[in-house]
Amino acid sequence: MSVAHLHQIRVRYAETDQMGVAHHSACVAWLEEARIEWLRARGRSYRELEAGGLLMPVVELSIRYFKTLRFDDVATLSTTAVCPGPTRITFTTAVLIGEQRCLEGVVTVAAVDPSGRPVRIPPDLRS
Amino acid sequence: MSVAHLHQIRVRYAETDQMGVAHHSACVAWLEEARIEWLRARGRSYRELEAGGLLMPVVELSIRYFKTLRFDDVATLSTTAVCPGPTRITFTTAVLIGEQRCLEGVVTVAAVDPSGRPVRIPPDLRS
Amino acid sequence: MSVAHLHQIRVRYAETDQMGVAHHSACVAWLEEARIEWLRARGRSYRELEAGGLLMPVVELSIRYFKTLRFDDVATLSTTAVCPGPTRITFTTAVLIGEQRCLEGVVTVAAVDPSGRPVRIPPDLRS
Amino acid sequence: MSVAHLHQIRVRYAETDQMGVAHHSACVAWLEEARIEWLRARGRSYRELEAGGLLMPVVELSIRYFKTLRFDDVATLSTTAVCPGPTRITFTTAVLIGEQRCLEGVVTVAAVDPSGRPVRIPPDLRS
Numbered sequence: 364m365s366v367a368h369l370h371q372i373r374v375r376y377a378e379t380d381q382m383g384v385a386h387h388s389a390c391v392a393w394l395e396e397a398r399i400e401w402l403r404a405r406g407r408s409y410r411e412l413e414a415g416g417l418l419m420p421v422v423e424l425s426i427r428y429f430k431t432l433r434f435d436d437v438a439t440l441s442t443t444a445v446c447p448g449p450t451r452i453t454f455t456t457a458v459l460i461g462e463q464r465c466l467e468g469v470v471t472v473a474a475v476d477p478s479g480r481p482v483r484i485p486p487d488l489r490s
Numbered sequence: 491m492s493v494a495h496l497h498q499i500r501v502r503y504a505e506t507d508q509m510g511v512a513h514h515s516a517c518v519a520w521l522e523e524a525r526i527e528w529l530r531a532r533g534r535s536y537r538e539l540e541a542g543g544l545l546m547p548v549v550e551l552s553i554r555y556f557k558t559l560r561f562d563d564v565a566t567l568s569t570t571a572v573c574p575g576p577t578r579i580t581f582t583t584a585v586l587i588g589e590q591r592c593l594e595g596v597v598t599v600a601a602v603d604p605s606g607r608p609v610r611i612p613p614d615l616r617s
Numbered sequence: 618m619s620v621a622h623l624h625q626i627r628v629r630y631a632e633t634d635q636m637g638v639a640h641h642s643a644c645v646a647w648l649e650e651a652r653i654e655w656l657r658a659r660g661r662s663y664r665e666l667e668a669g670g671l672l673m674p675v676v677e678l679s680i681r682y683f684k685t686l687r688f689d690d691v692a693t694l695s696t697t698a699v700c701p702g703p704t705r706i707t708f709t710t711a712v713l714i715g716e717q718r719c720l721e722g723v724v725t726v727a728a729v730d731p732s733g734r735p736v737r738i739p740p741d742l743r744s
Numbered sequence: 745m746s747v748a749h750l751h752q753i754r755v756r757y758a759e760t761d762q763m764g765v766a767h768h769s770a771c772v773a774w775l776e777e778a779r780i781e782w783l784r785a786r787g788r789s790y791r792e793l794e795a796g797g798l799l800m801p802v803v804e805l806s807i808r809y810f811k812t813l814r815f816d817d818v819a820t821l822s823t824t825a826v827c828p829g830p831t832r833i834t835f836t837t838a839v840l841i842g843e844q845r846c847l848e849g850v851v852t853v854a855a856v857d858p859s860g861r862p863v864r865i866p867p868d869l870r871s
Binding site (some may be wrong): 381382384385387388391392395413420421422423424425426427428431 | 508509510514515518519522540545547548549550551552553554557558
Binding site (some may be wrong): 503504506507509510511513515561563 | 630631633634635637638640642688722
């Protein structure tokens with residue numbers, strides 16, 4: 364059973380739109396930040412992974428929006444991950460304010476080398 | 491049968507990332523631009539719809555990425571729409587370079603009034 | 618003499634560009650975040666100021682770039698402020714990595730009411 | 745005497761903020777787009793310049809905001825350029841709606857090679 368990794372963000376003013384809420388695109392960068400912090404919590408720097416030739420481009424992304432987030436809100440991103448195959452990781456991140464789930468994102472990344480060929484996810488990231 | 495609406499964008503330098511391609515979040519704003527142009531082609535200004543009290547927040551979004559886009563690429567966004575219910579529209583947009591499908595986004599918006607209550611999609615947008 | 622307010626950010630992957638560094642536009646949101654935290658350190662929530670009818674749109678901005686920032690860099694934003702007149706605040710923010718000054722931004726905001734008329738900066742923010 | 749290069753943009757919904765106007769950071773990408781189109785009008789593709797080893801990072805940027813832009817506004821960017829030295833170009837861009845000047849940006853880029861060393865601006869871009 365996977366333990367969720369927790370990360371906090373605060374909604375930036377630049378991330379709002381004229382509906383007075385966080386624009387629906389803003390969370391895409393939050394989800395990415397949560398994945399990078401998930402890796403760091405596993406002892407992995409994504410910067411170093413890339414420098415070492417392991418890239419993780421996004422191949423699929425889906426987000427369901429339940430409740431709007433507002434400027435200056437502090438939200439918790441709760442992330443779990445599974446490997447649907449030897450060269451992919453799927454991250455599921457809930458963005459919460461208190462107990463309220465505001466949105467949920469599911470993002471699949473592919474592990475590739477700099478030329479774009481699939482490579483195996485390192486064992487320590489697969490368990 | 492729905493005829494696809496076509497719209498062009500050019501990838502901005504600011505939309506690239508250090509992988510040397512358009513960041514996966516960049517297309518979220520392109521998809522939105524395509525929806526707004528789809529409305530305009532139907533004789534509807536989204537600015538005027540909002541001013542008149544009809545808002546269309548995104549409630550669900552999914553994107554599959556097939557091929558990276560690069561800075562300065564000119565891409566065609568081909569958009570169709572269906573109404574899965576009286577208060578929602580689902581837009582499907584393929585982002586193409588020539589015949590090559592680079593990504594596909596499916597975005598569902600809910601029609602709501604300024605207080606967030608669901609309202610019916612105007613008939614001319616439903617057929 | 619003004620004591621600098623310090624705030625930290627970490628460069629997001631989405632903020633990089635194909636030069637492999639933080640895009641020059643990314644810091645505009647960081648500078649805004651620093652101003653908001655400067656206000657918070659003075660006991661003022663910008664969200665509440667806006668809700669109370671005091672808006673602070675940017676009227677002038679200038680940035681000099683000395684050294685590039687990279688993905689995952691942790692930078693300190695050191696901010697001071699002066700009032701060049703009764704209705705304006707000018708913030709100067711240095712973005713530092715360690716002792717290295719990477720960029721410096723000078724941003725002037727105007728205090729206005731919701732209709733855009735200039736209003737006086739509250740006294741506690743002027744001293 | 746330099747003839748201004750004209751380019752049009754339309755304000756994206758994603759570029760608005762909760763003040764109901766284009767966020768002050770949005771224009772940074774527009775100014776960049778205008779510079780790239782200025783180069784294209786001179787017969788130069790910035791993509792090819794970079795591929796050929798000539799990069800143009802921004803070293804200084806200043807913007808004065810006169811009038812807010814709104815979602816869906818179509819604005820004209822009027823750009824002129826001068827070379828303040830053999831390795832730099834300074835672009836001045838006015839963002840206009842009709843005759844109304846909404847903002848003006850002055851951006852200086854440095855011509856460098858991939859290792860960051862200054863290189864001379866090609867002669868055809870200097871006249």
